[in-house]
Amino acid sequence: MSVGTDAAVDEWQARLIGLSHSLHAEPEIAFDEHASVAKLAALMTEAGFDVTEGFCDLPTALLATYGDGDLTIGVCAEYDALPGIGHGCGHNIICASSAGAAIALRAAADRYGFRIALLGTPAEESGAGKQLMLERGAFDDVTVAMMAHPGATADTAGPGDSTQACSRFAVTFEGRPAHAAGAPWDGVNASDAAVVSQVAIGLLRQQTPPGYRIAGFVRSGGDKTNIIPERSVLEYEVRTPDATQLDALRRRVNACFEAGALATGASVEFRRTEPDYLDLRNDPWLIERYSGHLAAFGRTAVALPHGFAAASTDMGNVSHVVPSIHPMIGLRGVTAMPHTHEFAAETAGPAADEALLHAAKLLARTAADLAATPGRRAAYLARRRS
Numbered sequence: 001m002s003v004g005t006d007a008a009v010d011e012w013q014a015r016l017i018g019l020s021h022s023l024h025a026e027p028e029i030a031f032d033e034h035a036s037v038a039k040l041a042a043l044m045t046e047a048g049f050d051v052t053e054g055f056c057d058l059p060t061a062l063l064a065t066y067g068d069g070d071l072t073i074g075v076c077a078e079y080d081a082l083p084g085i086g087h088g089c090g091h092n093i094i095c096a097s098s099a100g101a102a103i104a105l106r107a108a109a110d111r112y113g114f115r116i117a118l119l120g121t122p123a124e125e126s127g128a129g130k131q132l133m134l135e136r137g138a139f140d141d142v143t144v145a146m147m148a149h150p151g152a153t154a155d156t157a158g159p160g161d162s163t164q165a166c167s168r169f170a171v172t173f174e175g176r177p178a179h180a181a182g183a184p185w186d187g188v189n190a191s192d193a194a195v196v197s198q199v200a201i202g203l204l205r206q207q208t209p210p211g212y213r214i215a216g217f218v219r220s221g222g223d224k225t226n227i228i229p230e231r232s233v234l235e236y237e238v239r240t241p242d243a244t245q246l247d248a249l250r251r252r253v254n255a256c257f258e259a260g261a262l263a264t265g266a267s268v269e270f271r272r273t274e275p276d277y278l279d280l281r282n283d284p285w286l287i288e289r290y291s292g293h294l295a296a297f298g299r300t301a302v303a304l305p306h307g308f309a310a311a312s313t314d315m316g317n318v319s320h321v322v323p324s325i326h327p328m329i330g331l332r333g334v335t336a337m338p339h340t341h342e343f344a345a346e347t348a349g350p351a352a353d354e355a356l357l358h359a360a361k362l363l364a365r366t367a368a369d370l371a372a373t374p375g376r377r378a379a380y381l382a383r384r385r386s
Contacts, residue, residue, distance in 0.1 A: 004104075004107045004108070005101075005104040005105060005107070005108060005361060005364035005365055005368055006104070006361050006364075006365075008103060008104040008106065008107065008364075009100050009101075009103075009104045009357055009360045009361050009364065010357075012047075012100060012103055012104075013357060015043060015046075016096045016097075016099060016100045016356060016357065016360065017096065017353050017356070017357075019039060019040070019043055019092075019095065019096045019099065020092045020093055020095070020096035020347075020348065020352065020353070020356055021092075021348050022039055023036050023039065023079055023087065023091070023092035023095055023096070024086070024087045024092045024347060024348040025348075027081030027082075027086040027087050027092075028079075028080065028081055029080055029081055029082070029083050029125070029126075030080045030122065030123035030124075030125055030126045030127045030129070031058075031059075031060060031080075031122055031123050031127055031129075032060070033060040033079050033080050033122050033123075034059070034060060036060070036079040036080075036095070037053065037060045037061070037062050037079065037120055037122070038053075040062060040064075040077060040079065040095055040099060040120055041053055041062055041064070041120075043099055044062075044064035044099060044102070044103075044118060045064075047066075047099075047102075047103045047106070048066065048106070049064040049065060049066045049102070049116075049118065050064065050065050050066070051063070051064045052064075055119075055120070055133075055138065056132065056133050056136040056137070056138050057136065058122060058129065058132060058133065058136075060120075060122040060123075061119075061120055061121065061122055061129065061133060061138075062077075062118075062119070062120030063117060063118070063119060063120070063138070064102065064117075064118040064120070065115060065116065065117050065118075066102070066105075066106055066109060066115070066116045067106070067109030067110065067113075067114055067115045067116055068113070068114075068115055069109075069112075069113040069114040069115050070113075070114075070381055071112075071113075071114035071115065071143050071370075071371060071377055071380070071381060072114065072115040072116075072117050072141050072142050072143045073105065073114060073115070073116050073117065073142075073143065073144060073146070073367045073370070073371070074117045074119055074139065074142035074143075074144065074145035074146070074322065075098045075101050075102045075116065075117070075118050075119070075145075075146055075147065075363065075367075076098060076119050076121050076130070076145055076146070076147040076315065076318070077094060077095045077098035077099060077118060077119065077120045077121065077147070078091040078094045078095060078098075078121055078124045078147070079091050079092065079094070079095040079120070079122070080122055080123055080124055080125050080126075080129075081125075082125055082339060082344075085339065085340070085341055085344050086344045087344055087347045087348070088338060088339050088340055088341065088343050088344035088347070089125065089150075089338050089339060089343075090149070090150035090151075090331075090338065090343070090347040090352065091124065091125075092347060092348065092352075093150045093329075093347055093352050093355060093356045093359070094147060094148070094149060094150070095120075096356045096360075097147075097148055097329075097355075097356040097357075097359035097360045097363070098118060098147055098148075098360075098363070099118065099360075100356065100357065100359075100360030100361075100364075101146075101359070101360045101361075101363035101364045101367070102116050102118040104360060104361065104364035105364050105367055105368065108364075108367070108368040108371055108372075109371075112368075112371040112372055114371045117141075117142055119133070119138060119139075119142075119145075121133060121314075124313060124314055124315075126168075126274060127274050128274050128275040128276075128277060128314040128317065129314060130314035130315060130317055130318050131275040131276075131277075131314050131317045132275070134317060134318060134321060139318060139321060139322050142322050142384075143322075143323075143380050143381060143384050144283065144286060144322060144323045144324065144367075144370065144380055145315075145318050145319075145322045145323070145324040145325075146286065146290075146324060146325045146326075146363050146366065146367065147315060147325075147326055147363070148326070148327050148328070148329045148359035148362065148363060149313070149326060149327070149328050149329065150328070150329055150330075150331055150338075150347065150352065150355055150356075150359075151328040151329070151330055151331070151338065152330065152331060152334050152335055152336060152337055152338070152343065153330045153331065153332060153333065153334060153335065154302045154328070154330045155294060155299045155300065155301050155302065155327065155328060155329060155330045156301060156302055156303065156327060156328040157282075157287055157290050157291040157294065157301035157303075157325075157327040157328075158282070158287065158291070158301060158303035159282050159283075159284040159287055159288075160282075160303060161280070161282055161287075161303065161327070161328075162241070162242075162279050162280045162281070162282070162316075163277075163279060163280040163311050163312050163313050163315075163316055163326075164211070164213065164239040164240060164241060164242075164277075164279060164311065164312045165239065165240050165241070165242055165243040165245070165246045165276065165277060165278050165279045165312065165316070166237055166238070166239045166246075166276065166277040166312035167237065167238050167239075167246050167250050167272070167276045167277075168235070168236070168237040168272070168273045168274050169235075169236060169237075169250075169270055169271060169272050169273055170219075170233060170234070170235050170236075170270070170271045170273050171194075171197070171233070171234045171235075171236060171257050171268060171269070171270055171271075172231065172232070172233050172268070172269045172271070173190040173191075173193040173194060173231065173232045173233075173257075173260065173261060173264075173266040173267070173268050174190060174230065174231055174266060174267045174268075174269070175187065175188030175189055175190035175193065175228070175229065175230045175231070175232075175264065175265070175266040175267075176188040176228070176230055177227055177228055177229070177230040178227075178228040179226065179227070179228075180225065180226045180227060180228055181226060184228055186228075187228030187230075188228070188230070188264060188265045188266050189228050189229055189264055189266070190221075190222075190229045190230055190231050190232040190264070190266050191221040191222050191229035191232045192260075192263075192264045192266075193232065193257075193260040193261055193263070193264040193266040193268070194218055194221055194232040194234055194260060195260070196259060196260035196263045196264065197234070197256050197257045197259065197260030198216075198218075198234075200256035200259050200260065201214055201216075201253060201256045204252060204253070204256060208249065208252075211240065211241040212238075212239065212240055212241075212245075212249055213237075213238070213239035213240075214236070214237075214238050214239075214249075214253055215236070215237050215239075216234055216235055216236030216237065217234065217235060218232065218233070218234050219233040219234060219235055220232060220233045221233075234257075235273065236253065238250050238253055239312055241279065242279040243276070243278045243279055246276065254270060257270070275314075275317070277312040277313060277314050277316055277317065278316040278317045278319075278320050279316050280313060280315060280316040280319050280324075280326050281316070281319040281320060281324070282319070282324070282325050282326065282327070283319075283323040283324055283325055285376060286323060286324075286325045286366060286370070287325045287327065289365075289366045289369045289370070290325055290327055290362055290363070290365075290366045291327075293361075293362050293365045293366065294362070297358045297361070297362070299330070299358070301327075311338075313326065322384070323380060323383065323384075325366070327362075329355045329358060329359040329362070330355065331346055331347075331349075331351040331352055331354075331355050332351050332354065332355070333351050334346045334349075334351050334352075
């Protein structure tokens with residue numbers, strides 16, 4: 001059901017593409033998306049939404065609402081970029097397509113009596129902005145939540161499609177400095193502790209199950225070659241197919257760091273750098289409705305096994321609380337993978353513009369289907385009240 005939603009996206013096409021391109025030209029990283037959220041706020045105000053900036057006491061979060069009713073359709077907009085790469089994950093497309101879906105739903109909201117809540121969610125790449133917003137009540141009155149994420153070529157839209165759970169943390173080794181030539185035996189080499197740990201992690205990788213991921217880098221490991229390093233800092237992440245496996249992998253990796261400390265005599269300290277990202281749970285009915293509309297746009301969904309996608313998103317956290325969907329919308333003809341300079345170059349190209357318009361229409365159609373189906377609408381409302 002389109003209820004005029006497709007036509008509304010077409011009417012706003014130039015402004016939506018303009019927003020996407022503007023975000024692409026001025027990328028901002030997590031929690032620093034001040035210009036980006038201002039651009040989104042201006043567009044939603046122009047569309048007649050009530051806009052609250054600095055939502056949930058987060059300076060770069062936003063809430064834009066339209067309509068009234070017992071049903072609230074939440075549409076999530078991301079706009080943070082990657083350090084050094086820019087919009088290599090296509091969040092400019094997400095922001096514009098989510099804005100387009102929300103704008104396109106206005107007529108349906110008037111007809112079927114529901115509320116649209118566009119949630120501007122900062123810091124998806126690092127910081128888990130949606131989890132912070134969950135904790136601060138942003139989704140308390142949201143009945144269902146949705147967004148679409150760009151990817152290379154293929155569309156995915158199945159109940160089993162998921163993302164990995166992810167935990168990120170910093171590791172600090174403290175040793176003792178010494179002159180590297182005059183008295184190296186007096187030192188405790190914190191950099192060596194990092195090296196031992198990374199070797200142990202490299203060996204651990206061969207004995208972790210499929211779908212497990214361990215990644216990290218050394219943030220600091222010394223200052224001069226003639227000083228035994230007294231401090232080293234590493235940032236690491238672990239990922240598993242779902243959140244139930246996350247703690248076990250984290251413990252095994254932490255043991256590798258403890259081994260580095262034991263081998264060198266350094267001390268070690270662990271610090272979580274952000275909330276954990278949970279695995280995504282696509283709502284079966286909503287994703288089926290979304291998938292059913294793909295053919296109208298010449299698209300076909302490729303279903304992935306649960307936990308196959310080697311990526312993580314804080315939309316997973318939302319999906320554990322609110323019935324949600326997070327399908328992948330393919331940039332047709334683009335073969336570069338996200339988080340690369342090559343993909344970033346494509347996210348303001350013709351395939352990206354097409355994808356954002358299709359995603360806006362698909363999300364709006366899915367939301368309108370729910371609003372216009374009394375039994376299903378009642379079931380989701382009851383589910384949120386329980």
